[in-house]
Amino acid sequence: MPVDLSGALRVAIDSRLAEADRKKAKGDVDEACRLYRECAALMRQYAEETPFPKISEQRQHVALVYEERASGLLPQKESGAEYSHGDADNTLLKGEVSQLIHRSSITWEDIGGLEETKEQLKLAYGIEIAQKPDRVRVKGWKTILFYGPPGTGKTLLAAATSNGLEATFFNVSLSGILSKYFGESSKLISALYSEARRLAPSVVYIDEIEALSTQRSGDETGAERRVTSSLLTELDGIVGKSDSRYVLTIGSTNLPWLLDKAILSRFEKKIFVPLPDEKARQNILRIHLEHQGIDSNVSYSELAAMTEGYSGRELERISREVISQMIRELNPQIPELVSRGFNAIRSYKLKLRPVTRKDFVTVLTNSRPEVTTSDLQRFADWQESVG
Numbered sequence: 001m002p003v004d005l006s007g008a009l010r011v012a013i014d015s016r017l018a019e020a021d022r023k024k025a026k027g028d029v030d031e032a033c034r035l036y037r038e039c040a041a042l043m044r045q046y047a048e049e050t051p052f053p054k055i056s057e058q059r060q061h062v063a064l065v066y067e068e069r070a071s072g073l074l075p076q077k078e079s080g081a082e083y084s085h086g087d088a089d090n091t092l093l094k095g096e097v098s099q100l101i102h103r104s105s106i107t108w109e110d111i112g113g114l115e116e117t118k119e120q121l122k123l124a125y126g127i128e129i130a131q132k133p134d135r136v137r138v139k140g141w142k143t144i145l146f147y148g149p150p151g152t153g154k155t156l157l158a159a160a161t162s163n164g165l166e167a168t169f170f171n172v173s174l175s176g177i178l179s180k181y182f183g184e185s186s187k188l189i190s191a192l193y194s195e196a197r198r199l200a201p202s203v204v205y206i207d208e209i210e211a212l213s214t215q216r217s218g219d220e221t222g223a224e225r226r227v228t229s230s231l232l233t234e235l236d237g238i239v240g241k242s243d244s245r246y247v248l249t250i251g252s253t254n255l256p257w258l259l260d261k262a263i264l265s266r267f268e269k270k271i272f273v274p275l276p277d278e279k280a281r282q283n284i285l286r287i288h289l290e291h292q293g294i295d296s297n298v299s300y301s302e303l304a305a306m307t308e309g310y311s312g313r314e315l316e317r318i319s320r321e322v323i324s325q326m327i328r329e330l331n332p333q334i335p336e337l338v339s340r341g342f343n344a345i346r347s348y349k350l351k352l353r354p355v356t357r358k359d360f361v362t363v364l365t366n367s368r369p370e371v372t373t374s375d376l377q378r379f380a381d382w383q384e385s386v387g
Ligand SMILES: Nc1ncnc2c1ncn2[C@@H]1O[C@H](COP(=O)(O)OP(=O)(O)OP(=O)(O)O)[C@@H](O)[C@H]1O
Pocket: 110, 111, 112, 113, 114, 148, 149, 150, 151, 152, 153, 154, 155, 156, 157, 207, 253, 254, 284, 287, 311, 312, 313, 314, 316
């Protein structure tokens, strides 16, 4: 039976990395260099352990980062010139952080329903940013946690908030960071917040925040522990201070019950983002049909009644399927035109008609809502348990 060494490798890399950082901080460049190279070699081995190409590629990338770190230490040794060990790290990390900055054009109008949530969000940063009379110290929120079933508009809300503020939007998936940057993740978090402050106003959106949970992994590694502590430090820093550079952190999770108390308590405001109700479903369907220039000859209230239990993401998928089937039916020649080449299809104009009740029935018969009532119960139970 093959032995799974991946856990042992992770621990080995992690401890060497910490040691390398310590040596570097003490100015023991040779030893730090040697350790970073060892980390790189082990990381390559770790990359070969996984059958998943994408993960393997990410680990190879991290190995490269360790290599660069090792060589980044060398100029000082060779030239004896004034050179900060941190420079290579900082430039590298800044580059990585810049990849997390997203441009989005989502506005509040692109989000159906969730009226109260939108209101609360606007209030949160409105209070923080508005001028206050002398001696008045009221504070808005700087840390908000979204929790709720998948596909209900959490990312959309964060993007619209960011847009509304004309802020820099950092979109961070925690599990992605942990698997990609591994032992470097906690440095990335610090670099992220330093960039967020520099480019303020900023919205830092941290998705899958439960990835830091001790309950989830059981074998929480040093890397996760360090990320948690970096994040807690950053959150404490932004909540405590009245800084003119506004950085709003929005955490997001589908599994709030996995969150550790330490993390949970850092979020000043916790907002449940539910499945859309009847009215919200009408709005969401309008956004994905009418606002896309597609007419419907069924009323939106009827469509909303037919789609009870579906999330916003599913409603979007359903709308797209309905539209694509209608297009297929009216334009059967498309595949033939495409195989004749770019110019043939470019000169063709799509035929369209309003979507019908029957179109929806066809798509809905083969589909069931992803979120079950027991999932919803779990959210309700958790809500009750945290008060
Ligand atoms: N309230 C909504 N109004 C309009 N579209 C929505 C809404 N909610 C979801 N959608 C559609 O579903 C897609 C996914 O939404 P979003 O990414 O915001 O979900 P999420 O809550 O962040 O999901 P997850 O928890 O899985 O990350 C959106 O791009 C949009 O097309």
